[in-house]
Amino acid sequence: MSVSFAMYNQPALLPLWQAWWQAVVPYLKHEGIENTPDQLCWPEDYISHWLQPQLLLSQICSLPLIGHLQGQVQYVASPKFSTELQSGSVYCSLLMVSEDSDVQNLSDLRDARVAINSVDSQSGCGILNHSFMQTGLGLESMVSGYAESGAHVQSLSWLQQGKVDLAAIDCISYHFIAKHQPHLLIGLRSLGNTDYTQGHAWVTSVVTSTQTISQLQQGLSKAMAAPELAALQRELGLTGMEVVSDSVLKPTARMQKTTQSAGYDVSMMPKLNIS
Numbered sequence: 001m002s003v004s005f006a007m008y009n010q011p012a013l014l015p016l017w018q019a020w021w022q023a024v025v026p027y028l029k030h031e032g033i034e035n036t037p038d039q040l041c042w043p044e045d046y047i048s049h050w051l052q053p054q055l056l057l058s059q060i061c062s063l064p065l066i067g068h069l070q071g072q073v074q075y076v077a078s079p080k081f082s083t084e085l086q087s088g089s090v091y092c093s094l095l096m097v098s099e100d101s102d103v104q105n106l107s108d109l110r111d112a113r114v115a116i117n118s119v120d121s122q123s124g125c126g127i128l129n130h131s132f133m134q135t136g137l138g139l140e141s142m143v144s145g146y147a148e149s150g151a152h153v154q155s156l157s158w159l160q161q162g163k164v165d166l167a168a169i170d171c172i173s174y175h176f177i178a179k180h181q182p183h184l185l186i187g188l189r190s191l192g193n194t195d196y197t198q199g200h201a202w203v204t205s206v207v208t209s210t211q212t213i214s215q216l217q218q219g220l221s222k223a224m225a226a227p228e229l230a231a232l233q234r235e236l237g238l239t240g241m242e243v244v245s246d247s248v249l250k251p252t253a254r255m256q257k258t259t260q261s262a263g264y265d266v267s268m269m270p271k272l273n274i275s
Helices: 011-030 046-050 122-135 152-161 171-180 210-224 227-236 246-261
Strands: 055-060 073-082 093-098 112-116 143-148 166-170 188-193 201-205 238-242
Touching: 011 171, 011 210, 011 227, 046 055, 055 073, 055 210, 073 210, 093 122, 093 152, 093 171, 112 122, 112 152, 122 152, 122 166, 122 246, 152 166, 152 171, 152 188, 166 171, 201 210, 210 227, 210 238, 227 238
Parallel strands: 112 143, 112 166
Antiparallel strands: 055 201, 073 201, 073 238, 093 166, 093 188
């Protein structure tokens, strides 16, 4: 079996996630999950990783969960975080621009080069499309093209270098970047926040039994309430977990459908070649 944490994995956080997972493992074994790996894996290709039948637990953004990976992974739970701009299993994104930009609001943008971390990222693309729609202006007037950076930290780097004009960075990533990599925010500012949306989820393989999913939920819940994990969880911003119903994800699906139907999809604009 394999376990990974694809989100919020800046270098300073990797040993914290590893230590937290090793502290969680005994609770899962107590619930009856055998052969639980002690070590996390950090795959380069997360799509392939999520589709593996041996996947025990990983993190996934809400957009692919209700999109192209629907029916190919199973929901386990939603981790709850607490940062300056959010609390619980929801989050928002900050609309980041250069400090030198004349833009004060998203509606001020004209012919902007936009960085997205991934086309299937809710925080970097899906909620950004929704924000563009909220301006009531045509996307073609605001955006000249987009580039896919692969990670929020790379999007920020491109902003600093003047290679792009706008990027949406989820507030939990922003919290950890400000804490551990503040140099990535020098020369940048936020236009404001997007609407709130459902954050990422913990998922397991499509072939994982319902019994094992229940054991995962019970073990994770008990571990996150354990006093010995409190200090680690504070460092990771974790405050707990919750098991949400399918209806909680429906607004994300509706948002995606509405924005795309209205013609607001950055990934349909010309793709920029940025290196």
